[in-house]
Amino acid sequence: MNTWLLIVTLLVLSTIGYQMGRRRALSLVDHPKQLNSLPGYYGSWILMWGLLPAILVLGLWTASESAIIDKLVVADLPTEVRQLAPERQNLFLNDAKNLASGNIVSSEVDATLESAADHITSLKRTSATARTLLALLLCIGGVALGYFLISDRLRAMHRVEATAKVILGIGSTIAIFTTVGIVLSLLFEAIRFFRMVPVTEFLFGLEWSPQTALRADQVGSSGSFGAVPLFTGTMLISAIAMVVAVPIGLLSAIYMSEYASPRLRTVAKPMLEILAGIPTVVYGFFAALTVAPVIRSWGQGLGLDVASESALAAGGVMGIMIIPFVSSISDDVISAVPQGLREASIGLGATQSETIRRVIFPAALPGIVGGILLAVSRAIGETMIVVMAAGLAANLTANPLQAVTTVTTQIVTLLIGDQEFDSAKTLAAFALGLVLFLVTLVLNVIALHVVRKYREQYE
Amino acid sequence: MSTVSSESTLQDRPLDSALDPALNPPIDDPLLEIEGLSLWYGDAQALRNISMKIPKNQITAYIGPSGCGKSTLLRCINRLNDLIPIVRTEGDIRFEGESILDPSFDTNLLRKRVGMVFQKSNPFPKTIYENVVYGLRLQGISQKSVLDEVVEKSLKGAALWDEVKDRLQERALGLSGGQQQRLCIARAIAVEPEVILYDEPCSALDPISTNKIEELMLELKKDYTQVIVTHNMQQASRISDLTAFMYLGDLIEYGKTDELFIRPQKEQTEAYITGRFG
Numbered sequence: 001m002n003t004w005l006l007i008v009t010l011l012v013l014s015t016i017g018y019q020m021g022r023r024r025a026l027s028l029v030d031h032p033k034q035l036n037s038l039p040g041y042y043g044s045w046i047l048m049w050g051l052l053p054a055i056l057v058l059g060l061w062t063a064s065e066s067a068i069i070d071k072l073v074v075a076d077l078p079t080e081v082r083q084l085a086p087e088r089q090n091l092f093l094n095d096a097k098n099l100a101s102g103n104i105v106s107s108e109v110d111a112t113l114e115s116a117a118d119h120i121t122s123l124k125r126t127s128a129t130a131r132t133l134l135a136l137l138l139c140i141g142g143v144a145l146g147y148f149l150i151s152d153r154l155r156a157m158h159r160v161e162a163t164a165k166v167i168l169g170i171g172s173t174i175a176i177f178t179t180v181g182i183v184l185s186l187l188f189e190a191i192r193f194f195r196m197v198p199v200t201e202f203l204f205g206l207e208w209s210p211q212t213a214l215r216a217d218q219v220g221s222s223g224s225f226g227a228v229p230l231f232t233g234t235m236l237i238s239a240i241a242m243v244v245a246v247p248i249g250l251l252s253a254i255y256m257s258e259y260a261s262p263r264l265r266t267v268a269k270p271m272l273e274i275l276a277g278i279p280t281v282v283y284g285f286f287a288a289l290t291v292a293p294v295i296r297s298w299g300q301g302l303g304l305d306v307a308s309e310s311a312l313a314a315g316g317v318m319g320i321m322i323i324p325f326v327s328s329i330s331d332d333v334i335s336a337v338p339q340g341l342r343e344a345s346i347g348l349g350a351t352q353s354e355t356i357r358r359v360i361f362p363a364a365l366p367g368i369v370g371g372i373l374l375a376v377s378r379a380i381g382e383t384m385i386v387v388m389a390a391g392l393a394a395n396l397t398a399n400p401l402q403a404v405t406t407v408t409t410q411i412v413t414l415l416i417g418d419q420e421f422d423s424a425k426t427l428a429a430f431a432l433g434l435v436l437f438l439v440t441l442v443l444n445v446i447a448l449h450v451v452r453k454y455r456e457q458y459e
Numbered sequence: 460m461s462t463v464s465s466e467s468t469l470q471d472r473p474l475d476s477a478l479d480p481a482l483n484p485p486i487d488d489p490l491l492e493i494e495g496l497s498l499w500y501g502d503a504q505a506l507r508n509i510s511m512k513i514p515k516n517q518i519t520a521y522i523g524p525s526g527c528g529k530s531t532l533l534r535c536i537n538r539l540n541d542l543i544p545i546v547r548t549e550g551d552i553r554f555e556g557e558s559i560l561d562p563s564f565d566t567n568l569l570r571k572r573v574g575m576v577f578q579k580s581n582p583f584p585k586t587i588y589e590n591v592v593y594g595l596r597l598q599g600i601s602q603k604s605v606l607d608e609v610v611e612k613s614l615k616g617a618a619l620w621d622e623v624k625d626r627l628q629e630r631a632l633g634l635s636g637g638q639q640q641r642l643c644i645a646r647a648i649a650v651e652p653e654v655i656l657y658d659e660p661c662s663a664l665d666p667i668s669t670n671k672i673e674e675l676m677l678e679l680k681k682d683y684t685q686v687i688v689t690h691n692m693q694q695a696s697r698i699s700d701l702t703a704f705m706y707l708g709d710l711i712e713y714g715k716t717d718e719l720f721i722r723p724q725k726e727q728t729e730a731y732i733t734g735r736f737g
């Protein structure tokens with residue numbers, strides 16, 4: 001039976017079980033009030049019994065099926081194939097599988113291959129039948145067991161809640177393990193990179209040109225992996241972005257939270273937040289096609305030499321993108337300053353602007369700083385705008401009118417195109433990714449800490 | 460009960476409220492004169508045609524059930540209700556003869572002359588020292604010797620000096636609730652206002668802190684005119700010279716505290732102070 005069909009069948013069976021559970025619970029007593037839990041919980045109790053073991057076995061079976069079939073097939077192969085080198089054996093196995101499922105085969109089809117393919121086909125068929133039967137059996141058995149366990153004493157609600165808690169826990173564990181997995185894979189690949197290129201060269205080298213020889217006999221390009229120009233480029237662009245975003249974001253937050261009438265607020269706030277919803281690609285071509293040429297022509301008017309892809313264009317547009325981050329966090333923080341402080345200040349004869357300057361802003365400052373740090377980590381991680389508008393040249397410069405490149409841009413270019421997966425060039429992307437991850441992690445941790453600390457102040 | 464109140468609104472006032480003895484205790488030296496004051500939050504009327512005089516250097520207490528408009532009335536006196544956009548007022552309050560509800564009246568100046576202490580103590584998240592000198596800094600005073608002197612004087616005035624004199628540069632939020640409330644009083648008297656308004660200043664405090672603040676208010680009587688809203692009738696009878704009883708936005712009775720608590724002239728007042736409704 002097809003997997004989806006099987007799952008639907010299981011669901012239908014368990015739903016029938018749910019109804020049976022309700023009925024049975026109600027039939028045990030004269031009045032629903034005499035039950036230990038609401039009737040629905042008895043239904044869920046059966047649903048649980050019917051679904052969970054079946055799904056669990058189904059999942060395990062599906063996950064391990066192909067490995068077991070491989071083992072069985074290999075064990076049954078003629079000796080000459082089994083004595084092949086592991087890669088060759090793998091190739092053979094792949095061919096057999098392809099043949100079995102009717103795909104193109106890389107080598108000639110001979111008798112051994114055919115018999116292996118037949119073996120695979122028959123094993124698969126057996127496995128599918130066994131799986132279906134087992135799942136259905138477990139489901140029906142589970143429903144039956146649940147049904148007979150029901151009594152008016154059964155604390156169905158308690159049991160169902162406990163199970164739900166476990167399932168939720170498993171969900172969040174999966175999320176955490178995924179994160180850990182990503183970090184570990186970054187780490188291991190980065191370590192492989194650092195075996196080829198010393199950490200010190202990577203962190204302190206001033207030259208970045210990651211072109212390496214594809215073949216051993218190619219001349220002249222051993223590549224240099226000094227990431228300092230990328231770090232400075234990233235910092236330059238983030239700094240420009242913050243110079244744009246912080247003042248505008250803060251001023252608009254103060255205006256929105258302290259001065260704007262409620263009606264204006266309901267219109268203007270969502271409009272500002274739309275800025276955060278524009279896809280970054282759109283910002284990217286806005287920067288590259290609209291802003292960069294304008295900056296260039298202004299620069300020429302002033303007699304300055306502006307590169308056609310400049311840090312200023314990319315950073316400026318990125319700043320616009322980040323405004324809502326700064327403004328909405330600041331707005332929240334400012335609005336969270338207790339009204340009592342405003343009244344105290346006004347009550348002492350302060351004007352509204354004095355109150356904002358002397359009381360509200362200082363009180364909100366830690367939270368605002370937290371918001372700005374989050375915005376910085378967003379700026380550092382931003383890719384699309386810089387790819388499109390800041391260029392790829394790894395210049396070591398602090399001049400915003402020149403082209404620079406960033407960590408994220410380089411990760412993109414390192415991984416685009418045909419690459420050997422274990423070349424220094426490809427692995428460099430992981431090292432850069434690791435650095436990026438660590439920096440944004442630290443920024444986020446500090447930011448969250450600052451924000452939380454600030455919250456505690458007004459408990 | 461509501462029929463009684465509406466009758467009193469329609470019949471006693473406005474015709475002869477100026478003559479009603481239950482509303483007009485003898486007052487020689489009025490500092491504040493409230494006249495025909497009505498206030499609306501949007502469409503809901505919170506104060507109905509209130510007229511009364513508040514005497515200088517005395518303590519006037521407002522009592523009445525929750526929601527009757529005590530805080531609202533208090534916040535009219537320093538025009539703090541201006542912060543609420545939906546508020547609309549009619550009538551007048553005169554402060555030494557000047558009409559303070561006049562839109563052209565300088566509210567910042569008014570609030571320097573009328574300090575306020577709130578129900579929930581609200582020190583700024585600054586040092587103790589900076590809290591006290593806040594009002595002075597607003598006036599542009601930054602000379603250290605002057606500020607130091609005011610800090611000492613105000614904290615002594617608020618009976619807090621001995622407890623905090625060694626920790627003036629520490630955060631005010633680290634003080635206990637009662638100390639914070641006295642700090643707020645110190646902050647209010649640092650600018651030497653003429654009137655201090657208290658909105659249930661002791662409702663979150665223990666009996667000892669309450670006691671301290673009551674003593675402090677009696678102490679401050681010689682320099683300040685004080686107006687207090689309280690739910691605690693013992694407190695009103697202990698410290699106030701005059702007491703006003705409000706109900707559903709109306710001023711029901713206003714008189715000398717001793718007389719009002721012993722011989723209330725209105726049935727509603729009697730019912731409230733004997734705890735028969737509320």
Ligand SMILES: Nc1ncnc2c1ncn2[C@@H]1O[C@H](COP(=O)(O)OP(=O)(O)OP(=O)(O)O)[C@@H](O)[C@H]1O
Pocket residue numbers: 500505523524525526527528529530531532543
């Ligand atoms: N900001 C506001 N917006 C709308 N209505 C308000 C506002 N503040 C107070 N009110 C209403 O005005 C009326 C009087 O409120 P006020 O706070 O003056 O009562 P109070 O006598 O101080 O009560 P309490 O003893 O509970 O403090 C109440 O009905 C209240 O709901």
Ligand SMILES: [Mg+2]
Pocket residue numbers: 529530531658
């Ligand atoms: Mg009140």
